[in-house]
Amino acid sequence: xxxxxxxxxxxxxxxxxxxxxxxxxxxxxxxxxxxxxxxxxxxxxxxxxxxxxxxxxxxxxxxxxxxxxxxxxxxxxxxxxxxxxxxxxxxxxxxxxxxxxxxxxxxxxxxxxxxxxxxxxxxxxxxxxxxxxxxxxxxxxxxxxxxxxxxxxxxxxxxxxxxxxxxxxxxxxxxxxxxxxxxxxxxxxxxxxxxxxxxxxxxxxxxxxxxxxxxxxxxxxxxxxxxxxxxxxxxxxxxxxxxxxxxxxxxxxxxxxxxxxxxxxxxxxxxxxxxxxxx
Numbered sequence: 001x002x003x004x005x006x007x008x009x010x011x012x013x014x015x016x017x018x019x020x021x022x023x024x025x026x027x028x029x030x031x032x033x034x035x036x037x038x039x040x041x042x043x044x045x046x047x048x049x050x051x052x053x054x055x056x057x058x059x060x061x062x063x064x065x066x067x068x069x070x071x072x073x074x075x076x077x078x079x080x081x082x083x084x085x086x087x088x089x090x091x092x093x094x095x096x097x098x099x100x101x102x103x104x105x106x107x108x109x110x111x112x113x114x115x116x117x118x119x120x121x122x123x124x125x126x127x128x129x130x131x132x133x134x135x136x137x138x139x140x141x142x143x144x145x146x147x148x149x150x151x152x153x154x155x156x157x158x159x160x161x162x163x164x165x166x167x168x169x170x171x172x173x174x175x176x177x178x179x180x181x182x183x184x185x186x187x188x189x190x191x192x193x194x195x196x197x198x199x200x201x202x203x204x205x206x207x208x209x210x211x212x213x214x215x216x217x218x219x220x221x222x223x224x225x226x227x228x229x230x231x232x233x234x235x236x237x238x239x240x241x242x243x244x245x246x247x248x249x250x251x252x253x254x255x256x257x258x259x260x261x262x263x264x265x266x267x268x269x270x271x272x273x274x275x276x277x278x279x
Contacts, residue, residue, distance in 0.1 A: 091148025116191025
């Protein structure tokens with residue numbers, strides 16, 4: 001049985017090897033702060049890669065990947081493996097895009113959208129504004145990347161490392177339960193985590209105290225120097241066909257993904273400007 005992981009985990013499982021080389025370097029797959037362990041990620045990848053190979057017309061068992069849930073390990077793997085394609089968080093893409101000539105290729109589409117909003121949530125009625133949470137404890141999986149939170153989620157207006165007392169978590173549910181018990185003052189959630197709030201059974205109601213601007217979902221990127229336009233087109237088409245393939249659709253439905261869509265020109269430019277502004 002394929003373990004249930006997040007949309008980022010599904011992307012990690014889908015993308016595992018460039019089209020053009022006989023023995024390609026493995027795709028570097030980075031899911032910083034996420035709950036997916038290496039064994040679960042590997043099992044999911046093995047199941048899903050077979051579909052990607054068939055859709056993209058690769059030979060069976062030719063696509064490979066290497067996975068990490070740690071941001072520092074991801075940086076090391078990108079430098080060591082020099083992959084032609086990579087799956088990273090948006091923060092790592094923005095940080096590493098120049099060094100590795102990263103060009104975004106596809107985004108996941110969920111509920112008709114390829115963007116998300118981050119929310120900082122707290123117990124209902126406890127805080128009236130973000131300013132009132134200054135110095136309080138903040139949990140969440142996305143805190144693994146404080147520079148991303150500072151530059152993109154808070155658009156450079158708040159430095160989370162000095163504004164809050166950070167308590168990163170590997171699981172959003174665990175952080176929310178700690179919030180429910182009063183062990184945390186607030187939790188920062190990404191869009192997928194926020195969408196799952198309605199299904200949780202918490203003792204007390206929670207509410208958003210802060211909501212970010214629209215932030216594009218990150219999918220797969222290519223090294224524009226080590227891949228050709230044909231290589232990138234082939235990979236993009238293979239992923240675009242994933243959710244319409246009979247077997248692939250089952251996997252997409254499992255993770256509530258409607259489609260993988262090619263990145264439109266300029267989609268990530270506002271994020272790049274925000275990131276560079278924060279240097």
